[in-house]
Amino acid sequence: MKVILIGDSGHARVIADNVISNGDTVIARLDDKYTELEKRNDCWYGPSSSVHELIRDEQAKVIIAIGANAIRRKIVDKLNLSDEQYATIIHKDALVSPSAKLGHGTVVMPGVIVNAAATVGSHVILNTRLVIEHDCLIGDYAHVSPGAMITGGVTVGDGVHIGAGATVIPTKTIGAWSTIGAGSVVIDNIEAQSTAVGVPARVIKTADQTVSTTNRKV
Numbered sequence: 001m002k003v004i005l006i007g008d009s010g011h012a013r014v015i016a017d018n019v020i021s022n023g024d025t026v027i028a029r030l031d032d033k034y035t036e037l038e039k040r041n042d043c044w045y046g047p048s049s050s051v052h053e054l055i056r057d058e059q060a061k062v063i064i065a066i067g068a069n070a071i072r073r074k075i076v077d078k079l080n081l082s083d084e085q086y087a088t089i090i091h092k093d094a095l096v097s098p099s100a101k102l103g104h105g106t107v108v109m110p111g112v113i114v115n116a117a118a119t120v121g122s123h124v125i126l127n128t129r130l131v132i133e134h135d136c137l138i139g140d141y142a143h144v145s146p147g148a149m150i151t152g153g154v155t156v157g158d159g160v161h162i163g164a165g166a167t168v169i170p171t172k173t174i175g176a177w178s179t180i181g182a183g184s185v186v187i188d189n190i191e192a193q194s195t196a197v198g199v200p201a202r203v204i205k206t207a208d209q210t211v212s213t214t215n216r217k218v
């Protein structure tokens, strides 16, 4: 498979490694820091608007290789590609249950385990060595960071960022576009657009306010 990466920073370099180690080829790295399309060392570099001609000429698939969830969504909206024009990248050293489902544009890094009947949305990042347990639902544009443990039956909303090494206990729900701090342990449902940190995780920010830090237990 030929792959076009949108984004050319650290996260894109990790995805490029995944693509190459699977035996596939990165044919372009597009980023709006480039103004003109040019080929260097067998790879195209240029602005993201070049994607349409490259898909047509090279019959390649696309990954939005940008870590920030909201920016990934913005670019998907802007490019207006069909679902089939996106790749799904699963590193050869990831274990994905045959009964799990993964959406288009989603990337599964090395050492990840996705267990039975888990459903993972589109344009999701499942980062290095995390676990998504059975029956979890992971929404579109979510990013689950390295080493996180999402236990059975958890729902992670669209655009959620789970920090490195965080744990969510079974059946809890994390509302859309929330952030969970690195190393936190979530034992309650978390409202949408909140930030929660600590062990156990307490909400420190909500959509319309910052919760007083003197009242939280972290």
Ligand SMILES: CC(=O)SCCNC(=O)CCNC(=O)[C@H](O)C(C)(C)COP(=O)(O)OP(=O)(O)OC[C@H]1O[C@@H](n2cnc3c(N)ncnc32)[C@H](O)[C@@H]1OP(=O)(O)O
Binding pocket: 127, 145, 146, 162, 163, 164, 179, 180, 181, 182, 183, 184, 195, 196, 197, 198, 199, 204, 213, 218
């Ligand atoms: C391959 C890769 O690198 S993938 C990237 C993975 N990235 C991560 O895992 C980063 C996750 N991000 C975090 O943990 C961040 O600290 C966030 C998003 C939770 C909070 O960031 P900010 O909104 O900037 O909050 P800020 O740093 O101001 O901290 C606010 C308070 O929460 C506390 N806090 C922040 N993060 C944590 C945490 N992970 N655990 C416990 N407490 C925390 C701070 O100590 C501070 O407490 P205080 O008010 O008593 O001083």
